[in-house]
Amino acid sequence: MTQRTERIDELLRQEIGQLLAREVSDPRIGFATITNVETARDLRHAKVWVSVIGTPDERRAAIGALGRAMPFIRHELGARLRLRRIPDLHVHEDDSLERGTRVLRLLTDIESGVDPADMETPLEALPTPVARLPHEGDAPPEPDKVGPPAKPDRGSRGRRTRRTTGRERR
Numbered sequence: 001m002t003q004r005t006e007r008i009d010e011l012l013r014q015e016i017g018q019l020l021a022r023e024v025s026d027p028r029i030g031f032a033t034i035t036n037v038e039t040a041r042d043l044r045h046a047k048v049w050v051s052v053i054g055t056p057d058e059r060r061a062a063i064g065a066l067g068r069a070m071p072f073i074r075h076e077l078g079a080r081l082r083l084r085r086i087p088d089l090h091v092h093e094d095d096s097l098e099r100g101t102r103v104l105r106l107l108t109d110i111e112s113g114v115d116p117a118d119m120e121t122p123l124e125a126l127p128t129p130v131a132r133l134p135h136e137g138d139a140p141p142e143p144d145k146v147g148p149p150a151k152p153d154r155g156s157r158g159r160r161t162r163r164t165t166g167r168e169r170r
Helices: 003-022 056-080 096-112
Strands: 032-039 045-052 088-093
Touching (some): 056 088
8 A cells, every 4th residue: 555545545534524424414324433444556446444333233224324325425525635536435334343342341241250151242332431440550549639720821921822824924
């Protein structure tokens, strides 16, 4: 992979994410995040990796809706980006968060003494946050600091200064 394709991948990831957030209003998409884009060397095709929060059925519906939205997104990318060719976009589900969550859950179960084989597999892709258990060697908790909030540092002249560029000075 060249530096150019890496830059294009990152640009496409950012632009597709913005388009999904602002322009696509399909409720089936839900909480979808573009995690990665992999563009072919000839820029004809790009794999769009998407992470979706929800049950397996909701994730399948979101991936299908995203696949149907990709021609519109490709059209919008053509208007926004100065590229000779906008690649065909192919949506793939990124399950790395789900696998990471499973590993964390297994570690938590082992730490608490529960046999992971006895546990049911959850339907959600992300865990519910829980308080961390104290471990031997942890630093003692800091006492709550009560008092007025700290005042922002305003530099040596006591007031805020604004940097200007060459255009603003004219």
